[in-house]
Amino acid sequence: ELKVEQNPLFLSMQEGKNYTIYCNYSTTSDRLYWYRQDPGKSLESLFVLLSNGAVKQEGRLMASLDTKARLSTLHITAAVHDLSATYFCAVEVGTSGSRLTFGEGTQLTVNP
Amino acid sequence: DAGVTQSPTHLIKTRGQQVTLRCSPKSGHDTVSWYQQALGQGPQFIFQYYEEEERQRGNFPDRFSGHQFPNYSSELNVNALLLGDSALYLCASSLVAGGLRAHFGPGTRLTVT
Numbered sequence: 001e002l003k004v005e006q007n008p009l010f011l012s013m014q015e016g017k018n019y020t021i022y023c024n025y026s027t028t029s030d031r032l033y034w035y036r037q038d039p040g041k042s043l044e045s046l047f048v049l050l051s052n053g054a055v056k057q058e059g060r061l062m063a064s065l066d067t068k069a070r071l072s073t074l075h076i077t078a079a080v081h082d083l084s085a086t087y088f089c090a091v092e093v094g095t096s097g098s099r100l101t102f103g104e105g106t107q108l109t110v111n112p
Numbered sequence: 113d114a115g116v117t118q119s120p121t122h123l124i125k126t127r128g129q130q131v132t133l134r135c136s137p138k139s140g141h142d143t144v145s146w147y148q149q150a151l152g153q154g155p156q157f158i159f160q161y162y163e164e165e166e167r168q169r170g171n172f173p174d175r176f177s178g179h180q181f182p183n184y185s186s187e188l189n190v191n192a193l194l195l196g197d198s199a200l201y202l203c204a205s206s207l208v209a210g211g212l213r214a215h216f217g218p219g220t221r222l223t224v225t
Contacts, residue, residue, distance in 0.1 A: 004154075033213065042202060043155070043216040088154055099145065099168050100204075100214065102154030 002027050004091050006103035013079050014111055021074040021106045023089035031092040032072050033100065034063050036085045043088065046074075079110045114139055116205050116217035124223045125193050131222060133188040137205030138215045143167075144186040145214065146178060147202040155202055161186050162208055190222075198224045 003026040013019050023032070031050055035043040047056040049065035049072060056063050060083065062075045072089055086107045090100040117136045125131050137144050143162045147155035157170035161180035180186045184205075190197055200221050204214035 035216075040221075042218045045213050045215075048213050090154075095208070099157040099160060099170065100147075100155070101157070105152075105154050 002029075002091060002093065002101045004089060004101050004103040006087075006089060006106050008106060009104055010107050010109075012109045012111060013076075015080055016078050018078065019076050021076075021087055021089075021108075023072040023074070023103055025070050025072075025089075025091045025101075027070075027093070029067070029070075029091040029093055030095075030098075032065055033090045033092065034061075034072070034074055035088045035090065037088065037105070038085050046087075076108070079108075081110050081112060084108055084110045116203055116215050118201075118203050118217040118220050120220060121218070122221045122223075124225060126225055127193055127195060129193050130189065130191045131193060133190075133201050133203075133220045133222070134185065135188070135203030135205075135217060136185045137203075141205035141207050141215070142184050143206045143208050144180060144184065145204045145206070146186070146188045147204065148172075148197075149200040149202060149219075150196075151199070158188070193224045195224050198222060 005024045034046040047063040052067040054065045060077045065072045086105045088105045090102045116138050119134045145160040146158040149155040158172050160168040164180045175191045177189045200219045202219045203217040206214040
């Protein structure tokens with residue numbers, strides 16, 4: 001059974017600081033996704049990572065994938081309050097559009 | 113271009129009742145997946161429909177059933193509701209023949225009392 005683990009589960013940080021969220025998964029994956037979720041809202045797609053060594057950046061967020069280590073990271077640079085949300089990684093095995101297995105989520109709070 | 117839509121937005125039901133949730137996929141998508149997200153947890157895959165058939169199923173009891181219509185829209189039915197079925201139910205649509213990512217709808221918040 002595929003397992004996806006994120007850490008930390010809760011992260012409180014100050015504005016301007018850097019931090020990394022980790023996502024480990026237990027079996028070979030075809031695609032890895034990062035999503036953002038605001039309270040009471042749906043999932044917003046941030047990144048999709050397809051191959052070993054893939055790196056994607058959007059604003060203050062950068063995601064990377066190491067398929068050999070079965071590890072993805074989401075790095076936050078110079079955090080701002082607007083980044084406060086819950087971040088999920090999700091792994092997809094098989095053809096595109098297959099089921100996603102999600103991690104537990106990392107609840108990020110950025111304090112002024 | 114309309115994205116994924118779901119109805120209703122919120123729903124309150126009593127234990128033992130039955131509920132039907134609805135989803136219309138993003139224009140051009142042919143596959144619909146349903147997820148259950150309990151409070152404070154990540155979404156859990158329920159099942160996926162393609163060509164009006166259930167193609168994949170997660171670890172959910174038979175009380176959870178679904179349907180896909182010729183226009184690709186889908187319904188999720190839950191019978192004999194339990195308190196533990198209270199959750200946000202998310203629908204995601206995708207395209208089997210390509211397209212890298214699923215698009216999620218706004219969700220239906222189900223509360224079972």
